[in-house]
Amino acid sequence: MIIDAHGLRKTFTTRSRKGTQTVEAVRGVDLEVGKGEIFGVLGPNGAGKTTTIRMLATLITPDAGTATVAGHDLLKAPGAVRRNLGYVSQAGGVEESTTPRAQIIMAAKIHSVPDPAGATADVLARFDLTEIADRPGRTLSGGQKRRVAIALGLVHSPPLLFLDEPTTGLDPQNRANLWDRIRQLRELGTSVLLSTHYLDEADALCDRLVIVDHGLVVAEGTPGALKREVADDVVTLRLDEPDRAAETLKPYARETRVDDDVLRVYVDDGEHTLPTLLRALEEQRLALSSIALDRATLDDVFLAKTGRSLRDTGAAA
Amino acid sequence: MIRHTLLFLVYELRNTFRNPIWPLFGIVQPVVYLLLFGPLVAGAAGQPISAQLTSFAPGMLVITALFGAIGVGYGMLYELRSGVLERIAVSPAWRPSIVLGRTLRDGVVLMLQSVVVIVIALVMGMRASLPGLAIMVVLIAVTGLFSSGIGYGLALSLRDENGMAQIMQFFALPVMLLSGALLPMTLAPEWMRKVAVFNPMYHPVVAGRALFAGNLTDVSIPIAFAVMLVLATLTVTWSVRSLRRIAG
Ligand SMILES: Nc1ncnc2c1ncn2[C@@H]1O[C@H](COP(=O)(O)OP(=O)(O)OP(=O)(O)O)[C@@H](O)[C@H]1O
Ligand SMILES: [Mg+2]
Numbered sequence: 001m002i003i004d005a006h007g008l009r010k011t012f013t014t015r016s017r018k019g020t021q022t023v024e025a026v027r028g029v030d031l032e033v034g035k036g037e038i039f040g041v042l043g044p045n046g047a048g049k050t051t052t053i054r055m056l057a058t059l060i061t062p063d064a065g066t067a068t069v070a071g072h073d074l075l076k077a078p079g080a081v082r083r084n085l086g087y088v089s090q091a092g093g094v095e096e097s098t099t100p101r102a103q104i105i106m107a108a109k110i111h112s113v114p115d116p117a118g119a120t121a122d123v124l125a126r127f128d129l130t131e132i133a134d135r136p137g138r139t140l141s142g143g144q145k146r147r148v149a150i151a152l153g154l155v156h157s158p159p160l161l162f163l164d165e166p167t168t169g170l171d172p173q174n175r176a177n178l179w180d181r182i183r184q185l186r187e188l189g190t191s192v193l194l195s196t197h198y199l200d201e202a203d204a205l206c207d208r209l210v211i212v213d214h215g216l217v218v219a220e221g222t223p224g225a226l227k228r229e230v231a232d233d234v235v236t237l238r239l240d241e242p243d244r245a246a247e248t249l250k251p252y253a254r255e256t257r258v259d260d261d262v263l264r265v266y267v268d269d270g271e272h273t274l275p276t277l278l279r280a281l282e283e284q285r286l287a288l289s290s291i292a293l294d295r296a297t298l299d300d301v302f303l304a305k306t307g308r309s310l311r312d313t314g315a316a317a
Numbered sequence: 318m319i320r321h322t323l324l325f326l327v328y329e330l331r332n333t334f335r336n337p338i339w340p341l342f343g344i345v346q347p348v349v350y351l352l353l354f355g356p357l358v359a360g361a362a363g364q365p366i367s368a369q370l371t372s373f374a375p376g377m378l379v380i381t382a383l384f385g386a387i388g389v390g391y392g393m394l395y396e397l398r399s400g401v402l403e404r405i406a407v408s409p410a411w412r413p414s415i416v417l418g419r420t421l422r423d424g425v426v427l428m429l430q431s432v433v434v435i436v437i438a439l440v441m442g443m444r445a446s447l448p449g450l451a452i453m454v455v456l457i458a459v460t461g462l463f464s465s466g467i468g469y470g471l472a473l474s475l476r477d478e479n480g481m482a483q484i485m486q487f488f489a490l491p492v493m494l495l496s497g498a499l500l501p502m503t504l505a506p507e508w509m510r511k512v513a514v515f516n517p518m519y520h521p522v523v524a525g526r527a528l529f530a531g532n533l534t535d536v537s538i539p540i541a542f543a544v545m546l547v548l549a550t551l552t553v554t555w556s557v558r559s560l561r562r563i564a565g
Contacts, residue, residue: 057407059563079409087407091400097336106328110321110408152404 233270325418375525376498466552
């Protein structure tokens with residue numbers, strides 16, 4: 001276990017002219033991340049992802065809870081934790097006026113890497129940054145900056161890397177490219193904890209994940225297992241009387257959900273169940289305006305656990 | 318500990334020299350005062366400019382140190398926003414070295430700025446004691462640690478450009494006028510002279526005048542060093558402590 005955290009909590013208090021406000025950003029989070037895993041923290045904006053990662057990275061002291069990170073106690077030995085950590089913040093932390101090479105060499109020196117220039121050249125080559133390594137940070141594209149940010153966190157070859165929303169703001173091609181590079185880390189044995197609000201990212205990249213909402217873990221498991229827990233397939237129907245239709249289809253479904261005029265029917269083996277559903281609707285003279293059959297996604301898991309869609313929070317892909 | 322402080326100092330110095338916008342910007346104001354205000358003071362006093370500069374130039378060095386705090390504060394806010402500080406904070410670097418390295422850089426930069434301002438004053442005809450000039454550069458460096466401490470402390474505890482700008486705007490002008498940097502406090506009424514003593518920046522200005530004039534045994538010199546060393550220790554400690562709450 002590279003991260004073993006229990007009951008992490010953090011409440012922020014902000015004072016303004018309107019008075020004191022408290023935000024319970026994280027309300028009791030447990031995380032168990034195995035060595036070599038790519039572990040995801042999926043959740044909408046404000047769910048508490050960054051706060052959780054900052055606590056595990058020794059930047060914020062938790063109000064409650066305990067954690068062992070990379071073999072050391074988070075509260076008793078934060079210095080030892082920091083030595084074994086790579087941390088890439090949501091903001092990135094790439095300097096504008098200095099070159100990537102100078103920044104990475106400096107990071108290597110702070111970590112007492114034996115050959116800072118050599119280690120820097122290696123990590124630059126690994127992330128295809130050699131050509132742009134000697135240009136000021138401000139001239140880099142968003143995708144290049146992201147890669148520099150990750151190289152900055154990896155130059156000392158830490159056993160554990162934190163990536164806070166690594167692909168936010170990147171175009172699809174750059175995202176896929178970055179996913180490949182993160183997968184390569186798994187081959188090198190680096191454990192990765194990454195946060196994201198992209199459903200497809202969590203699904204494609206993570207060995208295991210937790211879904212967080214309002215500072216709580218609402219689900220945990222492998223992407224496949226989480227989805228199977230809900231159903232194999234989702235039939236999405238649009239019709240005038242969704243409630244009556246839901247009642248009609250209930251016997252054939254694992255679960256049904258009604259949102260306005262949309263009815264979602266969760267079924268196993270959707271291809272074979274679909275004709276049955278259509279026949280049942282026909283018998284009850286329920287007129288359809290549209291129908292779709294899809295594989296269940298992590299959004300369906302989120303919906304099942306929270307009653308809201310991650311897409312509706314305006315944060316999804 | 319010292320290793321990390323030196324690492325940051327060297328790294329930051331290199332960055333500053335690669336892109337010396339702030340340090341150059343920092344000497345524009347004192348140099349403009351030297352060129353366009355110094356002659357007025359000399360004219361009002363009926364003195365030749367070369368004699369007047371000996372008492373006018375020290376104030377310009379103190380102004381450089383005073384306004385340096387603003388640039389320093391904005392630099393820190395930028396590092397806070399861009400995640401640079403957060404990144405460094407999650408490293409084995411000894412935490413105080415992050416601020417100390419930058420503060421020392423500011424001291425070095427200020428010494429170089431002072432040398433430039435002094436050279437310009439000399440070119441304008443200023444006569445001054447050479448050992449006095451050297452001691453003044455050291456005194457200004459200590460003054461710079463004091464004002465950098467304020468800049469970093471404000472940036473790290475307010476974390477807000479507007480709030481920081483308002484506070485600095487509010488204090489900078491009265492502190493400058495009450496330091497006697499522009500017009501000496503000997504021209505001021507009794508009450509102003511009494512208030513000025515409580516203005517930290519008043520002391521290096523008075524000591525600077527004595528140093529430039531070659532009165533190296535003047536009592537104002539040890540007083541200025543003592544005041545500035547104590548205040549610099551306080552503000553630098555404050556700024557290092559403010560770093561603790563960097564992300565929370
Ligand atoms: N320093 C702080 N002071 C006050 N409130 C904070 C602070 N940091 C975070 N919060 C609040 O805590 C909650 C969780 O924030 P957090 O940054 O952890 O969310 P997140 O899941 O990372 O969201 P996003 O996807 O937008 O990055 C939010 O309501 C946020 O406003
Ligand atoms: Mg976040």
